[in-house]
Amino acid sequence: xxxxxxxxxxxxxxxxxxxxxxxxxxxxxxxxxxxxxxxxxxxxxxxxxxxxxxxxxxxxxxxxxxxxxxxxxxxxxxxxxxxxxxxxxxxxxxxxxxxxxxxxxxxxxxxxxxxxxxxxxxxxxxxxxxxxxxxxxxxxxxxxxxxxxxxxxxxxxxxxxxxxxxxxxxxxxxxxxxxxxxxxxxxxxxxxxxxxxxxxxxxxxxxxxxxxxxxxxxxxxxxxxxxxxxxxxxxxxxxxxxxxxxxxxxxxxxxxxxxxxxxxxxxxxxxxxxxxxxxxxxxxxxxxxxxxxxxxxxxxxxxxxxxxxxxxxxxxxxxxxxxxxxxxxxxxxxxxxxxxxxxxxxxxxxxxxxxxxxxxxxxxxxxxxxxxxxxxxxxxxxxxxxxx
Numbered sequence: 001x002x003x004x005x006x007x008x009x010x011x012x013x014x015x016x017x018x019x020x021x022x023x024x025x026x027x028x029x030x031x032x033x034x035x036x037x038x039x040x041x042x043x044x045x046x047x048x049x050x051x052x053x054x055x056x057x058x059x060x061x062x063x064x065x066x067x068x069x070x071x072x073x074x075x076x077x078x079x080x081x082x083x084x085x086x087x088x089x090x091x092x093x094x095x096x097x098x099x100x101x102x103x104x105x106x107x108x109x110x111x112x113x114x115x116x117x118x119x120x121x122x123x124x125x126x127x128x129x130x131x132x133x134x135x136x137x138x139x140x141x142x143x144x145x146x147x148x149x150x151x152x153x154x155x156x157x158x159x160x161x162x163x164x165x166x167x168x169x170x171x172x173x174x175x176x177x178x179x180x181x182x183x184x185x186x187x188x189x190x191x192x193x194x195x196x197x198x199x200x201x202x203x204x205x206x207x208x209x210x211x212x213x214x215x216x217x218x219x220x221x222x223x224x225x226x227x228x229x230x231x232x233x234x235x236x237x238x239x240x241x242x243x244x245x246x247x248x249x250x251x252x253x254x255x256x257x258x259x260x261x262x263x264x265x266x267x268x269x270x271x272x273x274x275x276x277x278x279x280x281x282x283x284x285x286x287x288x289x290x291x292x293x294x295x296x297x298x299x300x301x302x303x304x305x306x307x308x309x310x311x312x313x314x315x316x317x318x319x320x321x322x323x324x325x326x327x328x329x330x331x332x333x334x335x336x337x338x339x340x341x342x343x344x345x346x347x348x349x350x351x352x353x354x355x356x357x358x359x360x361x362x363x364x365x366x367x368x369x370x371x372x373x374x375x376x377x378x379x380x381x382x383x384x385x386x387x388x
Contacts, residue, residue, distance in 0.1 A: 001027045001377050004095040006105045008034045016260050017125070017179045017290055018101050024366045027373065030093045034105055037077065041089065047081065050088035079111070086112050090385070096377040097121065097151075099369075103128035107142035110149050117385050119376035122146060123154040123369075125287050127205075129163045130308075132283030144168045151376035154369070156287035157309025163285075175372060178288045178309060180362035185297035188267050190349065192342045194224045196335065197270035197300070199263065199291045202233030205284050207326075210276040212239050214331035216246050222339040225251060228266060232257040267298040271345050272338050277307040278325040288313055293360050296320075296352035301345050303334045313360065319352035 003025065007018060022029060032039050032046070039046040089095075097119045100106035106122030113120045127134065135143075147153065147169040155161040156178045164174055196215065200206040208229060215227045229239065229252065236254070243252045258266070267273075273295035279285050288309030295302050296313065302320035304310050305327075316322040321338070323330035338345055 001374065002094050002096050003027045003029050003373060004032055004090065004093065004098045005029055006032045006034065006039075006098060006100045006109055008102055008105055016182075019260075020179075020182065020362060020366070021099070021101070021123075021369065024362065025099075025373070026366075026370060030095065032089075034108070037082075039082075039086065039089075046089050047077075047085040050085045050092060052084050052087045052091070083112055083115055087116050090116060090118060096385075097373050099123065099373065101125070103143060103146070104134075104139070106150065107139065107146045110142070110146040114149050119379055120146075120150045121152045121154065121369075121372055121376055122150050124160060124164065125156065126160075126308075127284050129155075129160050129167070129287075130279070130283060130285035135167070140167060147173060151379060152372045154372070158312065159285065159308045160287055175368065177365055177368045178312070178360055179290050179293055180360045180365040181290065181294040181297040181356065182362060184264065185267070185294050186353065186357065188264060188298040190267065190271065190299055191269055192271045192345050192349075193269060194226055194339075195266075195270045196225055196227045196339070197230075197266055197273050197295070198227065198275060199230040199266070199273075199295075200275055200289070201231050202229075202235040202239060204235070204280040205277060205286060206231075206233075207276045207278045208233075208235055208239050209242060210278070210326065210328050210331070211274055212242055212252070214274070214276065214328045214335060215252070216248050217328070217332040218335040218339070219248060219251060221336045225335075225339055227252045228270075229254045230256075230258050230263070230266065263294075267295065267300065270300055271342060272303060272320075272335070273300045274303045274331070274335065275305075276325075276328070276331060277305050277310060279307065286310065288360075293356055296349075296356045297360075299346075299349035299353045301338055301348035301352060303331060303338065305331075313356075315351070315355060319348055319355050 032041055098113055100109055100122045103122060103124045152175045153169050153173050154177050155164055155174050161174050161176060165171055198211050202208050240254055243249050277286050286308040292302055292313050296319055302314045304314055304322060305325045306322050307325055314320045314322055321334035
């Protein structure tokens with residue numbers, strides 16, 4: 001089986017869960033990067049290097065520039081031109097099934113997959129289901145077409161499943177498949193010292209300012225505590241400014257971005273993991289945050305919010321504490337309670353590791369994906385593909 005994984009952005013931009021798909025799915029894989037108007041493979045434009053008719057493609061390249069632009073460039077940008085180049089790409093690489101990361105990519109590739117008769121699986125991750133400002137009438141219409149054609153739609157939380165059904169996805173097309181942390185996280189032995197860890201984008205949905213505020217209010221009762229915040233985003237400088245304004249800079253380290261493979265030491269030094277995920281006014285929501293799964297796998301208790309898929313990942317009062325969104329005081333209270341009871345940190349951390357191993361392990365996650373990809377591929381094995 002040959003899989004084409006379609007991603008957003010450049011080859012250097014992908015979340016840890018997408019990298020895990022590339023690494024662990026047991027099949028031959030070829031990667032396409034968006035946006036749709038200029039799909040790229042290994043940083044080369046598909047429209048310039050692939051065609052259903054390679055000889056005609058070569059002839060076109062010898063045309064005068066003005067004639068090439070008039071007759072070729074504009075055509076390449078049309079639906080028929082994109083269909084020709086994508087058809088050539090899928091045929092060259094003998095693609096059996098497409099895995100589209102994020103709903104937007106799935107919706108964009110659907111018309112081409114339909115024409116070329118290539119089965120499609122779409123993996124939703126978060127904002128593609130929940131950010132209302134992006135879900136225009138046009139996007140919703142393209143989603144409905146995608147829901148009809150796709151073999152399966154992957155959801156990472158029950159909260160997301162409900163939203164996908166509201167958007168028109170038949171429940172029999174939805175496959176619940178939350179992420180899983182990499183096996184290395186189960187080998188971590190935390191020190192349960194004085195470090196409180198937060199990892200995530202500095203953006204509205206992660207509400208790092210609320211995390212920082214909760215920590216500031218906890219400090220009088222946790223005088224030895226030190227907060228480490230890892231990530232980048234538009235609220236990074238705001239958090240640095242708040243730490244300075246609140247005179248807590250000596251208790252806060254904001255590292256900026258850290259490569260995923262270099263995060264292990266931060267988990268080892270921590271006594272707990274905190275994240276104050278919220279749903280902003282424009283309607284965005286998490287899927288199931290991978291960093292929370294990784295923290296639990298690393299045997300750290302988690303303090304977070306009752307948001308999206310988090311209540312399934314964190315068992316309140318058993319593997320951590322959950323508070324209402326925007327309830328900074330409740331997060332402060334939970335932080336103080338855990339920081340001053342390191343034995344409970346260890347017990348909750350151990351329970352969290354067991355919960356993640358049983359319900360969120362990466363082998364199960366990849367296994368479900370592989371099963372769906374195989375079923376999709378076999379569903380059209382005897383039909384002609386790539387034919388326009």
